[in-house]
Amino acid sequence: MARKVTTRHKVVATVAAWAVALIIFFPILYTIITSFKSETEAIAGFKLIPSFTTESYREVQGQYNYFKPFMNSVILSVGSTLLALLIAVPAAWAMAFSPTKRTKDVLMWMLSTKMMPAVAVLFPMYIIFRDLGLLDSRIGLTVMLTMINLPIVVWMLYTYFREIPGEILEAARMDGASLWNEIVYVLTPMAVPGIASTMLLNIILAWNEAFWTIRLTTTEAAPLTAFISSFSSPQGLFWAKLSAASTLAIAPILIMGWFSQKQLVRGLTFGAVK
Amino acid sequence: MTFKTLILSACSTLAMALAAQAETLTIATVNNGDMIRMQKLTDDFTAKNPDIQLNWVTLEENVLRERVTTDIATKGGQYDVMTIGTYEVPIWAKQNWLLPLDNLGADYDAADIIPAIAGGLSVDGKLYAAPFYGESSFIMYRTDLMEKAGLKMPDAPTWEFVADAARKMTDRAADINGICLRGKAGWGENMAFLTATANSFGARWFDEKWAPQFDQPEWKTTLQFYVDLMKDAGPSGASSNGFNENLALFQQGKCGMWIDATVAASFVSNPKDSTVADKVGYALAPDTGLGKRGNWLWAWSLGVPAGTQKAEAAQKFIAWATGKGYAELVASKEGWANVPPGTRSSLYANPEYQKAAPFAKMTLDSINAADPTKPTVKPVPYTGVQFVAIPEFQGLGTTVGQLFSAALAGQMSVDEALKQAQDAATATMKEGGYIQ
Numbered sequence: 149m150a151r152k153v154t155t156r157h158k159v160v161a162t163v164a165a166w167a168v169a170l171i172i173f174f175p176i177l178y179t180i181i182t183s184f185k186s187e188t189e190a191i192a193g194f195k196l197i198p199s200f201t202t203e204s205y206r207e208v209q210g211q212y213n214y215f216k217p218f219m220n221s222v223i224l225s226v227g228s229t230l231l232a233l234l235i236a237v238p239a240a241w242a243m244a245f246s247p248t249k250r251t252k253d254v255l256m257w258m259l260s261t262k263m264m265p266a267v268a269v270l271f272p273m274y275i276i277f278r279d280l281g282l283l284d285s286r287i288g289l290t291v292m293l294t295m296i297n298l299p300i301v302v303w304m305l306y307t308y309f310r311e312i313p314g315e316i317l318e319a320a321r322m323d324g325a326s327l328w329n330e331i332v333y334v335l336t337p338m339a340v341p342g343i344a345s346t347m348l349l350n351i352i353l354a355w356n357e358a359f360w361t362i363r364l365t366t367t368e369a370a371p372l373t374a375f376i377s378s379f380s381s382p383q384g385l386f387w388a389k390l391s392a393a394s395t396l397a398i399a400p401i402l403i404m405g406w407f408s409q410k411q412l413v414r415g416l417t418f419g420a421v422k
Numbered sequence: 423m424t425f426k427t428l429i430l431s432a433c434s435t436l437a438m439a440l441a442a443q444a445e446t447l448t449i450a451t452v453n454n455g456d457m458i459r460m461q462k463l464t465d466d467f468t469a470k471n472p473d474i475q476l477n478w479v480t481l482e483e484n485v486l487r488e489r490v491t492t493d494i495a496t497k498g499g500q501y502d503v504m505t506i507g508t509y510e511v512p513i514w515a516k517q518n519w520l521l522p523l524d525n526l527g528a529d530y531d532a533a534d535i536i537p538a539i540a541g542g543l544s545v546d547g548k549l550y551a552a553p554f555y556g557e558s559s560f561i562m563y564r565t566d567l568m569e570k571a572g573l574k575m576p577d578a579p580t581w582e583f584v585a586d587a588a589r590k591m592t593d594r595a596a597d598i599n600g601i602c603l604r605g606k607a608g609w610g611e612n613m614a615f616l617t618a619t620a621n622s623f624g625a626r627w628f629d630e631k632w633a634p635q636f637d638q639p640e641w642k643t644t645l646q647f648y649v650d651l652m653k654d655a656g657p658s659g660a661s662s663n664g665f666n667e668n669l670a671l672f673q674q675g676k677c678g679m680w681i682d683a684t685v686a687a688s689f690v691s692n693p694k695d696s697t698v699a700d701k702v703g704y705a706l707a708p709d710t711g712l713g714k715r716g717n718w719l720w721a722w723s724l725g726v727p728a729g730t731q732k733a734e735a736a737q738k739f740i741a742w743a744t745g746k747g748y749a750e751l752v753a754s755k756e757g758w759a760n761v762p763p764g765t766r767s768s769l770y771a772n773p774e775y776q777k778a779a780p781f782a783k784m785t786l787d788s789i790n791a792a793d794p795t796k797p798t799v800k801p802v803p804y805t806g807v808q809f810v811a812i813p814e815f816q817g818l819g820t821t822v823g824q825l826f827s828a829a830l831a832g833q834m835s836v837d838e839a840l841k842q843a844q845d846a847a848t849a850t851m852k853e854g855g856y857i858q
Binding site: 187188191211270271275284362366367378379380381382383384385 | 448450452453454455461477478479480481482485488489492493495496497498499500501610665666667669670673674683685686689695
């Protein structure tokens with residue numbers, strides 16, 4: 149029997165949800181507010197109402213070309229996501245529908261690579277990239293971002309695939325479907341919400357990755373993370389300019405996240421309630 | 423072969439030849455006003471050198487340091503010109519990571535570089551980086567508040583005078599702090615100021631045999647003096663304040679005095695940003711009568727990494743950016759006050775510059791008062807005024823900076839901070855093989 153929800157409960161829950169959302173969103177909101185302040189205003193202390201100057205945006209645009217790092221961010225995040233899916237879908241399929249007694253160990257091992265601090269392998273990776281001629285190249289960085297996010301992609305897809313009854317795939321096999329047809333025409337359409345949310349999450353992770361994208365690039369492949377980093381100044385006020393650069397950098401991904409939030413939530417909660 | 427084919431072949435050969443000739447230099451730099459101005463003026467260089475193109479990589483200071491260190495140590499060859507400081511140059515030059523700048527052209531006039539700056543960028547008499555702008559540190563003070571306190575700032579004050587003036591100028595009700603000093607932890611943040619200050623109190627990081635000296639009375643006097651002064655006359659939350667935070671406080675009229683980089687003079691005297699622009703005086707960093715002042719020496723400089731394939735073009739660019747002609751170019755476009763300071767003696771002899779920059783003489787005197795080869799009262803085995811030019815210093819300096827910042831914030835006592843600093847320094851020096 150459904151529990152009766154009182155109006156008071158609804159109000160409290162709504163206010164609590166808005167409060168939590170505001171706390172989470174506040175750093176981004178304050179970055180946007182700061183971007184409309186003058187430099188002196190920005191460092192003066194906490195102030196929610198800016199003077200609404202667009203001076204910082206003008207300076208940011210005047211100082212650097214936004215389009216090139218923006219395009220690099222798009223290429224790197226979308227490219228690495230597609231490449232990761234190409235590898236992860238068959239891998240997750242194998243682990244979800246043909247598990248062995250080592251499957252859990254393999255998954256755990258894959259995830260364990262995320263536990264190592266990136267800086268620990270900076271020098272070896274730099275030397276490998278140098279020797280392969282991949283420093284400051286989009287291809288090199290796409291592969292790097294794919295490798296970084298692959299464990300998460302495999303884990304997420306594995307979780308979604310496990311929710312799909314194996315009997316449906318068996319039925320497809322009985323009807324004579326090949327392995328390729330089984331994955332492409334039966335499994336994939338059923339897992340679309342899961343794949344879509346994995347894709348979106350991976351794009352966000354790749355877009356925001358700031359360790360390797362700054363350290364393995366100089367000018368040609370540098371994405372928006374490097375663009376932001378260039379506005380910090382050791383001698384001179386820079387908070388407003390940095391906030392303007394950050395706002396410009398996060399705007400595309402924020403808009404994408406806003407429009408796809410339904411898909412994201414649906415995917416992330418897929419299988420949460422059986 | 424038709425005539426058309428011949429023409430096409432000739433064109434493609436010419437295009438290939440031009441492409442082969444054109445070189446692109448990648449320059450790593452920080453986002454300082456002078457560096458950004460240089461980027462905007464590079465058309466002058468490319469017009470004079472059409473066969474050289476420039477690509478800029480601007481990064482946050484610490485990221486830049488890490489990036490160029492990684493690249494130079496692995497010979498990645500990603501950069502042809504690097505912006506580095508007086509800390510890196512002697513260390514990197516000794517490891518053969520930098521090329522000596524011996525091809526800057528006949529009209530470069532290297533002898534014009536201020537001797538103290540040139541000394542900090544040379545190893546065995548060879549220049550390994552050319553200074554783009556140089557700085558020392560000095561006192562910037564509010565002339566009106568000093569007068570109100572009934573005091574007159576001497577050109578070369580003692581720490582005793584400065585402390586007394588700071589306490590007298592402090593007016594908590596009016597939100598005026600007698601003195602603003604760096605407190606943010608970091609080898610280039612609070613430790614730049616505290617190491618230079620310690621020099622004037624007779625302290626040193628290491629003795630002649632590399633034994634750490636934080637257990638000596640000079641360091642206790644220095645740190646206790648600093649913590650007490652900041653408690654009585656410093657701003658609240660001073661342990662988080664670095665250059666930019668103190669700059670904002672001073673510009674808003676909340677500091678009676680500020681001891682920091684000479685380059686700040688152009689910011690605090692600029693009426694566009696500073697509310698106290700017409701009330702700022704300048705004086706040398708204080709001393710205690712022991713023969714050393716509490717001022718540092720730093721130069722953001724341009725060097726050529728040993729891994730580059732474009733050394734000749736790189737030196738051409740450096741000669742342009744750090745030559746006398748560049749100063750004239752900036753002056754013609756943006757006025758003499760915006761010429762990068764602290765590198766060439768001729769700039770300080772220029773009456774137009776003296777007129778445009780009232781702090782020019784004090785800046786030069788401050789630079790000349792710092793000696794990176796003999797930075798301390800007692801002898802030391804290292805060079806560097808506000809740093810110790812050894813590779814271990816970045817890590818150790820930041821660790822000690824965190825301890826001293828904690829002492830300022832009241833999270834630990836001065837004695838405890840010094841004890842832990844001594845332990846950390848001893849462990850680092852043992853690990854590095856300097857001591858047994």
